[in-house]
Amino acid sequence: MSVLVHISPGPLSSERLLASHSASAAHAVGATVVFEGIVRANEQGRAIRALSYEAYEPMATNSLTQLANDILSKHALIAITVEHSRGEVATGQRSFRLAIDSAHRKEALAAMDEFIDRMKRDVPIWKTAI
């Protein structure tokens, strides 16, 4: 069981970070689901150039890590990797990536939905359209 959380400046790279897990855990992975959030050209009907993300550190990293550990145990997952941007991310670029390794699909999809709902409610990161 493994969790990796990374908040970094600017857009995320196209390559996902990989949470390390043991070889025995790797053999149990039957489903990998990756969600990427991309800045859209329209935010609430208004054309935008970019979003700017403000994270309250270290609470943002702490709460993402706690959330990931909680979701990992609850859904009996194998690994979770969370990446979030801070600062400016232009339209069309990635600002968020959540990757879940699991034995089965249903847990992975349920975990993904729950993770993002709880993140939006509880993780102190704010966005501003610019």
Added chain:
Amino acid sequence: MSVLVHISPGPLSSERLLASHSASAAHAVGATVVFEGIVRANEQGRAIRALSYEAYEPMATNSLTQLANDILSKHALIAITVEHSRGEVATGQRSFRLAIDSAHRKEALAAMDEFIDRMKRDVPIWKTAI
């Protein structure tokens, strides 16, 4: 709106295929979700070396394409790419990938779950543990 379906021999590459869509559609993408199915070392409690996939062509490709178009319209998605292996895929390797581009997350996750349920029920591809 765009659909791409590809059934190919052996394990899938680590790079996903990309469905082409217009620049205006690309600007509307706010969520990309990618599901990968990986051959696990245990199938129903039994250690295996690989799975062998048998597809009934052209019905398999036809029904994946129809399913993708149906799910695309129903959930108002932007693009769906489906890749499935035929023949032998060793444990730890990818045999299935479903990538969904959508304006929003909820539709993408619901579409992914529904797609895979219906695929398992209706698309003529059989697997054998070896």
Added chain:
Amino acid sequence: MTIRVLIFGALAREMSCKELVVDVCAPATVRDVNASLAAKFPPKAGFFQSARLAVNHAFATPDAPVQTTDEVALIELVGGG
């Protein structure tokens, strides 16, 4: 007339063949093919009676017509992916 029914996966291994052949009276429907399969293989009659058949690469309803030139396939899935 003779109808050839393609089979796959575990069923093909169990039957040790890739297709089953049945005789039906023309004009025939998918329902007639199911019934003939059930009659020909009594140990699996229940399975064949309700098995899903595709005609020319699309699932067909019980009332759909079947001709000897059609490609008929028995599609029973146990969970692919």
Added chain:
Amino acid sequence: MTIRVLIFGALAREMSCKELVVDVCAPATVRDVNASLAAKFPPKAGFFQSARLAVNHAFATPDAPVQTTDEVALIELVGGG
């Protein structure tokens, strides 16, 4: 005693500052900080009365104690990601 409350996002822009300062009587709780914020900014009294506060980087219940050396932050989220 003086409590500094960090603020972020749209609220920080609206208030044109990064922190709010309130006075509370010691010993104080999170509830007292909320009440002092509400009293100091009457137009937003309802908002401040029920706003979520974090103490030292963790959400705190209304009964949690607050000291002048704690890092207090007001965390109102409207949907991040």
